[in-house]
Amino acid sequence: MTARLLAYDCFFLQICLRLSMALSPWKALSSYKWLFILLISANIAITSACHTEVSQQKQVAKYPVVPCRVIQHMAGETCVPYRSKRIATLYTPALANVLALGIKPIAITQATGTFEAFPPYLKDEVNGIELVATAGDVINLEKLLNLKPDLILGWDHHISVYPLLSRISPTLLPQSSVEASGENWKEYLRF
Structure with a gap:
């Protein structure tokens, strides 16, 4: 699940970079574009950090375990x-x-x-x-x-x-x- 989200975010970042280069190939990345890249990176970090593995809960005994x-x-x-x-x-x-x-x-x-x-x-x-x-x-x-x-x-x-x-x-x-x-x-x- 995390790998899928990470791949999606990387793909989205590549498209955004290519689009920005296509629109202004002669200009260096402006400060807004750096902000955009920073936000995408933060999104990737948060998505991967928030992912938790789903585990089955163990059944709890009906009564306390005693001999x-x-x-x-x-x-x-x-x-x-x-x-x-x-x-x-x-x-x-x-x-x-x-x-x-x-x-x-x-x-x-x-x-x-x-x-x-x-x-x-x-x-x-x-x-x-x-x-x-x-x-x-x-x-x-x-x-x-x-x-x-x-x-x-x-x-x-x-x-x-x-x-x-x-x-x-x-x-x-x-x-x-x-x-x-x-x-x-x-x-x-x-x-």
Whole structure:
């Protein structure tokens, strides 16, 4: 591109010089002609200096690059950071299992299918945790985004909002299972 512009400017300069010589061959170059030549030279210099090479931008990772483990789940596979500290749970069994591991989540949703917001064994444990949805409600994605979770644990019911959840943070959607969420909690957390 620069070579083309440079050749064009040189060609234009040659034509101007020949034209000026044809019109006044017996006169030396006047001061206006020197000014004209100077302007053309400046044009060439500026054109070549302003040329920048176009390069493709590298794709930026969706999440910060941290050591992680790839886990298969209902929505595909997700790279889960090894040291997730800010976990959001969107399903009661996930909440209970995370609490059993000694981790207090930063966001929760109310239990579904019960008369109370949380089962009796979890009532005291959920104090001070942000509620991002009540039972049967849509998840408040803006509130969840502002909490900046490292990991979101949902269930297969959240498959419709998975694309949005996974843009907030790495998201796992294990298949819901009554057997895996009760006494066999290790099966629910098999990853």
